[in-house]
Amino acid sequence: MKNIRYILGFLYKIPFFGYLIKTTVILMRAPYLLARIQRLEALLQKKEQLLETKNSFDEFYVAFEEKFRGSREEIKKRANQYLSYIKDLPFETNKTKILDIGCGRGEWLELLKENGYNARGIDINSLMVKISKDLFLDALEADAIEYLGIQKDESISCISGFHIVEHLPFELLMTLLKESHRVLQKGGMVLFETPNPENLVVGAHMFYKDMTHKNPLPPDVAQFLLEYNGFTSVQILRVNGSFDVDFKNDFLNFQFNSQFDYAVVGYKL
Numbered sequence: 307m308k309n310i311r312y313i314l315g316f317l318y319k320i321p322f323f324g325y326l327i328k329t330t331v332i333l334m335r336a337p338y339l340l341a342r343i344q345r346l347e348a349l350l351q352k353k354e355q356l357l358e359t360k361n362s363f364d365e366f367y368v369a370f371e372e373k374f375r376g377s378r379e380e381i382k383k384r385a386n387q388y389l390s391y392i393k394d395l396p397f398e399t400n401k402t403k404i405l406d407i408g409c410g411r412g413e414w415l416e417l418l419k420e421n422g423y424n425a426r427g428i429d430i431n432s433l434m435v436k437i438s439k440d441l442f443l444d445a446l447e448a449d450a451i452e453y454l455g456i457q458k459d460e461s462i463s464c465i466s467g468f469h470i471v472e473h474l475p476f477e478l479l480m481t482l483l484k485e486s487h488r489v490l491q492k493g494g495m496v497l498f499e500t501p502n503p504e505n506l507v508v509g510a511h512m513f514y515k516d517m518t519h520k521n522p523l524p525p526d527v528a529q530f531l532l533e534y535n536g537f538t539s540v541q542i543l544r545v546n547g548s549f550d551v552d553f554k555n556d557f558l559n560f561q562f563n564s565q566f567d568y569a570v571v572g573y574k575l
Contacts, residue, residue: 364433367518371410371434374515381413384546385468388497389421391571395463396493399423402463403491407450407482408470412438419443428453451478454485462489466497469567471528472519483535490574496537497571500528502544505564512566528570537572544568 375381395402399422406414409427415438418425428448429435438445446453450470465486471479486496503509503522513522525542532540544565553559 364431367431368433368437370516375410378411378413378416381411382417385414385417387545388466388569389417391495391497392418392421392423392464395495397463397491403461404464404466405462407465407467408473409438409443409445410434410468412441412443412445414466414468415443415445416441451481451485454482454489457489459488460491460494463491463494464497465490465494468499469501471498472500472513472521472523475520479531480535483531483537487536487574492574494574495571496532496573497569498528499545499567499569502565502568504544504560504568505548505566506561507549508564508566525568525570528568532570532572536574538575540570540572542568542570 392402392404393399402423404418404423404425406418406425406427409415409429410431411434412427415425415427425444427435427438427443427445428450429438429445430447430449432447435445435447450467471482474482483496490496500523501508501513501519503513503524509522513519525544529540529542544567546565546567548563548565551563553562
């Protein structure tokens, strides 16, 4: 073996034989290199297909929001009820850093901006982000977990998310809450609004209009999840109207006439 290596080394120094050896090695590796190129091409093609699918879904979800979510004016009117909670935070208005997860069309961002707050929204839907940017709002296409993961400890004053938590598998929801607590400043607040399954029509019917929803989240469970992840003074706010029908029975009124949504609010000491 040593003799063979010595001979090959000697021949390699001779231009003609060196070229011949290099060519032979390349030809021997050609099937491997070709297979690797084909794998890379397949991966690129798959990535392009996924991107095309995502763009198609982004377009669908914008149309879906327009059909079922309500107008910008309606959403801003609903969101207005939370401004008092922002104003009660122990930070100066121009120093309050707010992150809105799943900012969508940017109604909440727009309302915060109109009231002098620095707010950034993130969303995985590129078209939603474009809508917000076209309104000169601070919006970024990003995954919530990944974005929170690169933020510094205690760097954000408030984290909000409207109709987001019901989209997440349990493991991701727990990670979201854990990371939110880590990056939240002391005295800061989280606010998550979601459909209220205490209303049976919401829990059994309206919730499933959005095919991307995972599971309804009962208010007391959401409260427990926040408390488990370190948040204090957790409140449940039942909001956004009901059917306004009196069944003359407390049990039926609760089951069918509870508010359509609720928000869970928690603080970091």
